[in-house]
Amino acid sequence: MIEIKNISKSFNGKKDVLMNLSCNIPDNIIYGLVGTNGSGKSTLLRIITSIYKPDNGKVLVDNVNVYDNEKIKKEMVFVPDDLYFYSGYTLKDLASFYKSMYNNFDMSFVYELANNLKLDINKNISSFSKGMKRQCAIICALATNVKYMFFDETFDGIDPIIRNYFKKLIINQMAKQDTTIIMTSHNLRELEDICDNLGLIHDSKIFFESDINSLKSDICKVQISLKNEFDKDAFSKLNILSYKKVGKVITLIVKDSKKAKKYLNSLDSIFIEFLPLTLEEIFIYQMEALGYEFKNVI
């Protein structure tokens, strides 16, 4: 299990990027980390993978402090958003490098995937396209067979077909090796497909974390029209993220959907409809509720 305890990190002594951030990531799940630009997702991944040293707090992996701990790092692999490969290296060279670093590295897996994805293992990686470079990085990461894998902007630049292929591979990997995978992406549709849990970083903290199903069932969209005259106060008992009234029809985004359904059904309504939300909609409404919106800009 990954335990993140009161992590704080600031750059240039200015505002904290992360402040007293704590969360626990259980084993054998795919954890999606979301947040706005500059919210600290990549910084958190870099702290967990021991690239950055936190100003305060610590990260424990299997109850051991991860910072500069070679033994724990042997069980971790990180694919950053901005990829780098040694100049002149081919996929074969890169795989050899990973093999020399990770005990359980599976070379045959690399050959197999390279073959399936039509990647020339003897071709210089620098001559590959952006998407192909990312494929190389993900292939090598998956071939390490480590317990913890971290992907930053996982599928950036990869076409939808190969993206789906990698999603399946990641799910298989998790099932096969009991791997814990943490990934960030701005494409919430992607995370929705494969993540078990989701954490939202906002204002230097984890604003909420939950498993995807609970999250989706907990928040719902309601369209309702009441017989009597009413205003927003009529719904004051509900935890409302968004309220819009067009004529007599009100659109609500409410949290705690069970309680909301019970309450709204009890009202004397002309019609009422409960609609499920996509993860992306949940994220947008959550962020709007937190004051992060740009609708007035355009």
Next chain:
Amino acid sequence: MNLKMLFNFNFLYQNFKKSKVLLIFLCCIIPFINIWMIYLNLFKNNYVLDFIEISKITSIIAFIFPLILSYILFGFLLKKNVIDFVISKPISRKKIFFTNVLGGFIIIIFIILLNTLGLYLLSLFTKIFIPFEVLLDYFVYWLITYFFVFLVSSLALCLSHNWSSFILVYLIILLIYPCITLINYNFKYRNEKVLIRCNDSSCMPNEVNLGNNDNEYYYEIKHYYSNNLNSLINYYVYGYKNQSLLKTICLNVIYLILSYYAFKNHKMEYSESSIQNVYAYKLLKFITYLPISFICFMMFMDSISFLMISIIICLGYYFVFDLIMKKEFINPIKTLFEFMVVSVVIFCSYFAINYYYKNNNKIIDIPSEIIIEYYDNILNVSSKVLLNNQDIIKKIIKDNNVSDSQNNVVVYIDNNYYKNYYINNYTFQELKKYINNNKLNEKVTNKNIIFITADSNNYINIPLNDNFLNNVISHIDTYKEDSYTSFYLNVYKYENHSLKKMTINVGKNKDLLNYVKKYVNEDFVTNFNNDNDIFCSNIKIEFLDYINGNKSNFLTFLDNHKYDKIQDYAIIFSSGSCNYIIDSKILLKEYGDYGVFKE
């Protein structure tokens, strides 16, 4: 100790692999350039090469190669995505650091070894002779110096987050000490008056008289220092004899420890950004401003007409520094104000130091030993000799007659001061007599002689042989200067990390002369008989006089005259790579008509 605790050899291998092209290129090109440049200078210099002569290219590369090497190994610290790639791998910071340092050391050892081997081969297959002791010194000294520069640049990289700050920190660490020394020396040597005290009644008051006592006089001497930029480079390169390698090794250890802690605590998140700490930034700016302002101060002191240009240079630098380091001008008004304050402080300090040295007369007593440089008319060279005879020292210092310019000697004191003295004939003869005797006292044995050359206009290398050496050494005692000489033996020995040359006038001693001729001729006959492809484009016959011949004449001549006729020999030098011994009577017959050959 388990080496795996400190090093990761897989990582080391990958480090070499990723930069193999550059490393192979450097490992080939550096020894090649070094050896080629030495070879090109072959005919301009002595055939017997000293440490300094074989170190010229190596010394320049010493500032560049370790810098490139440390960038290859630690350069990832300057790029965010490379940091992600390297640091996220399962290898501790400690191991990354020590593995990279080990990698750097291995490459340095390899390249210095290649250079040394190249020099050895050059010595083996050409007429150049580089004594083994010189090669050993070369290997040890440059190994430690390259380690030093590598560790300095690694430390600079561990302290920096982008290119410009890396180069700046590297230059500061490497040059701060010699630079401050240079500034101090300049102030001191331009202004300070150094006087030798002389309270003997025989002193001639022809210099400076500062004493209240009428019997106390002072002779002014000058600081011995060359005020040029080379001095900065020379501090590391040619200061070899004056510097303890132990000091450099200690500095290496200190820099290694500092680099380790700097690397371990390196803030990876700041890579690609400029210096974060405001005070550190201002300190670096101040340090780099010192030499710039000093040069401007010196220009201004030389001529007031440089005032404006000095101000422009200083002001320009103060703004350009921000532009280079921060890629922007930081608040011009604030910078201008800061410039004025800093400049006033620095220039006032310069004026104060200047004033201090100008009014500070240093008085020293007549030294117990001096180094004296005099011109040797016989050998046509300027010779330096350590003199510790108080009587002669006093005589030279007191007997300073400017009108007699024939007997000019330069006296060096404490490696710091020098003065030209013009001494009378009597003192000069006494000095030379003392020097001759002093030379005789030098212990020359067949054990410490490492090389012998026969010397006239060209060199001929004489193979070492115990009997020959013993014979030569037995004649060293008879060394006497003569007004005429045509043939010398140069005897080399290696002492205190430098090649020492002693010249023996062979022409003075008939026995030695015949012995040397016979010895060299026998060597020639052996070589000539074994080599059918001898080619000599330019032949010079030495010992009696010069005869220039061409290839065909010479070869015809050799064909017609077999060696069984040889009674008396001359020694023939060539500007190519061979030497021959010819019967001087045959030569006389063949070339005498040309009137260039005289017995």
